[in-house]
Amino acid sequence: xxxxxxxLKYTEEHEWxxxxxxxxxxxxxxxxxxxxxxxxxxVELPEEGTTFDQNEEMAVVESVKAASEIYAPLSCxxxxxxxxxxxxxxxxxNHPYDDAWIARIKITDKKELEDLMSADDYKDxxxxxx
Amino acid sequence: MTVNKRNPQGLxxxxxxxxxxxxxxxxxxxxxxxxxxxxxxxxxxxxxxxxELPEVSEPQVVRHFVRLSQKNYGIDSGFFxxxxxxxxxNPRLNEKLARLSGFSQxxxxxxxxxxxxxxxxxxxxQNWLNELSGLAQTTLCPAAGAHGELTGIMMxxxxxxxxxxxxxxxxxxxxxxxxNPATAAMNGYKIxxxxxxxxxxxxIQALDAAIEKHGTDIAAFMLTNPSTCxxxxxxxxxxxxxxxxxxxxxxxxxxxxxxxxxxxxPADLGIDVMQYNLHKTFSTPHGGGGPGSxxxxxxxxxxxxxxxxxxxxxxxxxxxxxxxPKSIGKIKGYHGQAGMFVRAYAYxxxxxxDGLKQVAEAAVLNANYIMHSLKDDYFMPFNGPCxxxxxxxxxxxxxxxxxxxxxxxxxxDYGFHPMTTYFPLxxxxxxxxxxxxxxxxxxxxxxxxxxxxxxNIAQQNPEAIKQMPQHTPRKxxxxxxxxxxxxxxxxxxxxxxx
Numbered sequence: 204x205x206x207x208x209x210x211l212k213y214t215e216e217h218e219w220x221x222x223x224x225x226x227x228x229x230x231x232x233x234x235x236x237x238x239x240x241x242x243x244x245x246v247e248l249p250e251e252g253t254t255f256d257q258n259e260e261m262a263v264v265e266s267v268k269a270a271s272e273i274y275a276p277l278s279c280x281x282x283x284x285x286x287x288x289x290x291x292x293x294x295x296x297n298h299p300y301d302d303a304w305i306a307r308i309k310i311t312d313k314k315e316l317e318d319l320m321s322a323d324d325y326k327d328x329x330x331x332x333x
Numbered sequence: 334m335t336v337n338k339r340n341p342q343g344l345x346x347x348x349x350x351x352x353x354x355x356x357x358x359x360x361x362x363x364x365x366x367x368x369x370x371x372x373x374x375x376x377x378x379x380x381x382x383x384x385e386l387p388e389v390s391e392p393q394v395v396r397h398f399v400r401l402s403q404k405n406y407g408i409d410s411g412f413f414x415x416x417x418x419x420x421x422x423n424p425r426l427n428e429k430l431a432r433l434s435g436f437s438q439x440x441x442x443x444x445x446x447x448x449x450x451x452x453x454x455x456x457x458x459q460n461w462l463n464e465l466s467g468l469a470q471t472t473l474c475p476a477a478g479a480h481g482e483l484t485g486i487m488m489x490x491x492x493x494x495x496x497x498x499x500x501x502x503x504x505x506x507x508x509x510x511x512x513n514p515a516t517a518a519m520n521g522y523k524i525x526x527x528x529x530x531x532x533x534x535x536x537i538q539a540l541d542a543a544i545e546k547h548g549t550d551i552a553a554f555m556l557t558n559p560s561t562c563x564x565x566x567x568x569x570x571x572x573x574x575x576x577x578x579x580x581x582x583x584x585x586x587x588x589x590x591x592x593x594x595x596x597x598x599p600a601d602l603g604i605d606v607m608q609y610n611l612h613k614t615f616s617t618p619h620g621g622g623g624p625g626s627x628x629x630x631x632x633x634x635x636x637x638x639x640x641x642x643x644x645x646x647x648x649x650x651x652x653x654x655x656x657x658p659k660s661i662g663k664i665k666g667y668h669g670q671a672g673m674f675v676r677a678y679a680y681x682x683x684x685x686x687d688g689l690k691q692v693a694e695a696a697v698l699n700a701n702y703i704m705h706s707l708k709d710d711y712f713m714p715f716n717g718p719c720x721x722x723x724x725x726x727x728x729x730x731x732x733x734x735x736x737x738x739x740x741x742x743x744x745x746d747y748g749f750h751p752m753t754t755y756f757p758l759x760x761x762x763x764x765x766x767x768x769x770x771x772x773x774x775x776x777x778x779x780x781x782x783x784x785x786x787x788x789n790i791a792q793q794n795p796e797a798i799k800q801m802p803q804h805t806p807r808k809x810x811x812x813x814x815x816x817x818x819x820x821x822x823x824x825x826x827x828x829x830x831x
Binding site: 239242244245267268269271292293 | 813
């Protein structure tokens with residue numbers, strides 16, 4: 204069973220969001236996402252300073268099976284990206300919630316926070332998928 | 334120097350590189366001794382030494398390449414069920430006709446009066462494709478299917494621009510060929526993905542929502558029909574109406590035309606533009622065997638934008654139109670893949686219109702036969718019947734931890750080329766199987782038996798299947814390391830070892 208952490212918010216596209224007090228957030232892909240993709244071999248991250256609409260494609264991860272998009276969970280500006288995962292994509296497989304965050308973002312539309320799922324809702328969704 | 338190792342059956346499992354067979358001073362050709370001035374030497378012998386070409390004899394080179402060719406697996410050596418790729422037999426008649434000197438020994442720059450036969454064949458091929466699609470006109474220029482897509486969307490863009498607004502968005506279902514969104518992006522369009530419903534079909538509510546949101550910003554809808562799930566889109570007329578209502582064009586990826594050729598005309602489904610893959614539906618070689626060819630047919634409204642040249646008939650003569658004011662222009666040097674035109678036309682004539690209909694019927698029947706035969710052994714994500722290909726997943730094998738990759742590796746041990754794996758992306762662990770119409774029932778039965786045996790091993794002895802293949806020159810490859818740290822040349826491998 205994939206790990207789901209209570210303190211995080213989730214999207215249907217299997218991204219996690221850690222909200223901070225200053226309208227910023229850290230985002231990444233979930234344990235379920237990394238295990239269904241399989242061994243990741245390539246990661247392409249956005250430029251810092253780029254802005255995205257909610258659900259817009261912001262990054263690409265590639266495994267030996269397929270390439271897959273990572274969508275912006277919220278409309279945002281990218282403050283910082285995790286260059287380490289670009290160097291070592293296997294971090295996303297090994298530590299999806301800790302070392303292998305994808306980006307730190309500034310949230311530009313707080314209303315969209317309502318669209319995110321709680322850990323319990325995400326767990327329910329995963330059960331539906333199995 | 335490394336020596337090839339043989340096993341007791343006399344099989345040569347490994348083929349060492351020519352570099353590794355190199356022996357200093359050995360030569361395949363006996364060069365006359367020449368004395369070079371200092372200037373000449375700069376581009377002569379010293380250069381050859383610095384790039385370390387292998388020094389081998391002629392028989393070594395001949396045997397090396399013959400043995401490599403014997404390791405090759407192609408449609409001429411066995412069943413090749415690569416879903417969505419349509420690896421069908423390439424009839425020898427096609428090859429014979431393509432080699433006639435009137436087709437093979439001509440040059441694209443010859444005066445048109447001297448190549449009337451080739452032009453007539455191209456004219457007839459355009460007309461056959463017009464007839465089969467029900468569309469107004471066809472360009473033969475694109476060099477392959479994806480190039481045909483690019484050409485199609487370029488024409489759509491040109492038509493919108495002509496009306497004063499290029500528009501911004503192209504809608505693409507999530508089951509599409511990857512080349513569809515890539516094509517739209519190449520033309521400067523933003524891609525909006527339309528989700529599939531639980532039956533693997535276009536989710537009409539999602540389509541409505543996208544139309545509501547983007548309205549007349551939508552330039553086109555690109556549909557692969559039948560889809561990469563092997564399903565015919567039953568709502569296609571309804572979809573066409575919705576797309577036309579907002580003034581957008583309906584593009585169909587015709588890569589899977591082999592499932593419907595002769596049975597139904599794409600124009601009757603409301604399609605405005607469609608590319609063919611001559612190397613799929615019309616049996617010309619591909620996958621390393623020959624170049625692709627991707628003609629595109631368009632509705633009357635789009636004919637002014639067709640690329641040049643186009644073959645027309647004037648009186649008794651055939652000629653190339655090389656200028657048209659609204660044309661998107663030239664998209665390829667000369668006139669397209671002429672050798673493939675001959676093969677495709679030969680295939681059409683040797684089948685006739687009724688025969689092409691049988692092609693579609695047999696392709697669909699064969700796929701359904703496999704689907705029905707394996708339905709208890711593998712999980713079917715969508716209910717049948719299917720079209721030209723059938724889709725399974727590894728869900729039923731999950732319990733023992735056997736995956737699609739294991740099944741595919743197992744097939745190679747039994748001497749089959751694996752099916753398409755992990756595509757389409759909308760189901761987990763996809764196995765997409767396309768037998769095509771050219772396989773005899775015996776070949777299909779062999780494959781079915783093998784798939785059943787692998788399903789059985791997966792359940793009884795999962796460890797065994799994880800070790801497959803055992804009978805191939807190389808066992809299970811480390812794909813992850815290969816992708817993360819690719820070593821692409823002999824020189825790179827030596828640096829790594831050093």
